[in-house]
Amino acid sequence: MHGLHARLPKNFVLEERLERYADAIELEPRRLAGRWLEGCSPVGGPRLRELRLDLGCGKGGFAAESAAREPDVLFVGIDSEPICVAYAAQKAVEDGLANLVLVPALGRDVAELFAPGEVGRIILNFPTPFPKKKEAARRLTHLDQLLLYRQVLAPGGSVVFKTDSQPLFAFSLTQFELAGFELTWKSEDARADRPDDPVSWYEERLGRQGATVFGLEATPGPLTGQVEQTAELSLAEYLPEDLTQLSYVPHGMQGTVTNLRNLRAKQGARH
Template sequence: MRTARSRMPKDFSLEDRLAACADAVESDPASWAGAWRFWAPRESAASASNHESGKDAAADAFRTRPSRDASVRRETPYAHVCLDLGCGKGEYTVACAKANPDVLFVGLDIEGVCVMRGAERALAEGVSNVVFVFEENPDLDLSTLFAPGELDAILLNFSTPFPKKKKAPLRLTYVGRLMAYRAVLAEGGMVRLRTDSQPLRDFSLTQLELAGYDLRWSTDDVRAMFPDEPWSGYENKLVAQGATVYGFEAAPRMPGPDPESIVQTAPLSLVSYLPEDIESLDYVPHGMQGCVENMRGRRANRRAKGLPEWTRPVI
């Protein structure tokens, strides 16, 4: 699959574009750990570049902006801080921020182009209580960016499902990641998932139990439950293809389980969470089209040869 950056024109400069929307991008997020409620834009690199010449000036200003201690801080703290983890192009993040002006929304993604799009959207719509963070490391330790108990919510919107068993640890709802979220969630804080993938939702429920979370709600139709909630770009695209949005909200129990005592008991391949009657699927979850086609093909071949019915593996 091509990345968002690979689809850009040859003369595209991510640094220049990020510099132009620097008021909505935080290039030194670790410096704000423990103080995100007071976050405010630094002097924009776009403004700084007005005093210099050339494209390099904007990028250099973006890289060398002063740290938190020297920046403008918000006088009145935000009531809450919410992390949109894997925010994509930021449609949902910006819409949530616009609807909740007393909350700071932090959109984090490993795709720089997505961060750029989100920041550009925030500036175009005049939404100031949202900031985007570009972090390339998919195994980023959130405790390097946020202090203990600093986040009131971690939002997981249409996260990459990674259907294969060997890639299960990359899922944002894998038990190890849920355990890591506990450290940065405030008392009463929550993790919220929205996805087109019923297998991912069902797998995630098993991980919540292992990581010591209490389920507040789980639904097969988030849109029916929250009709006025903002839409994400992926949601618009996938619902148009026939998807239903599954989801849940959960909060960590206190005290949490001892990490050394956790034993993974759940099947790790998302194939294990598909319905046995694979032919009845009206909609195939994003990222699972290939394996569902293969499963249907195997069954058809066995039937044609008069062999016993093939059943999906539980692995």
């Protein structure tokens, strides 16, 4: 997520951290495609029953708590930031979470990392909004990404998405519909509706700033005909018309909101 980072401790050496917690990091994930549960189940122990993917896992707080609650489920945390991977791997090792594996990769890699039908659930917690139109394809809820998720989800599998950004949530609803997903849950106050869900670092930080959490869960439904992008791609198009009444500015959209407020103020002054 843009602009929301933990302060690094003194003497933090990334390479040293990655080496120290290497037991929880999978550097060759493609070799496990189709056999993640088999390859990550404890030797001599019971086979893990399901694979869940925390895509954009950040520092790993959500994934670690989830793995601790359900030791018979394999959680794979993916993040493109090596610092995040290092922090998440540290949690996995120090907490003794053998069912949590971290992978340095991108969202677009999922169809290469997992076999068709291998993933039971994909979790998207507070992904970077990328508000500009030209960056829309980088959103983890963009149509192209959702079509990739369909490839790897098991029958009955789902995508769970949470965000502080009402514009990103509104945009994402259009994308899930276009990608043929069916909503099984939708909320404008996800923490109130699902109070027992693990709390991610982003939710904790943004909640203190006044954020409300929007959430949904969706499963792949029928997909017929040619899929075509028809939604507005700029998140500015999903902001309310009266920005003066906007009490909370979604993270990553402060610049967009400021520019629009200034523009509308100038237009109002001309009239």
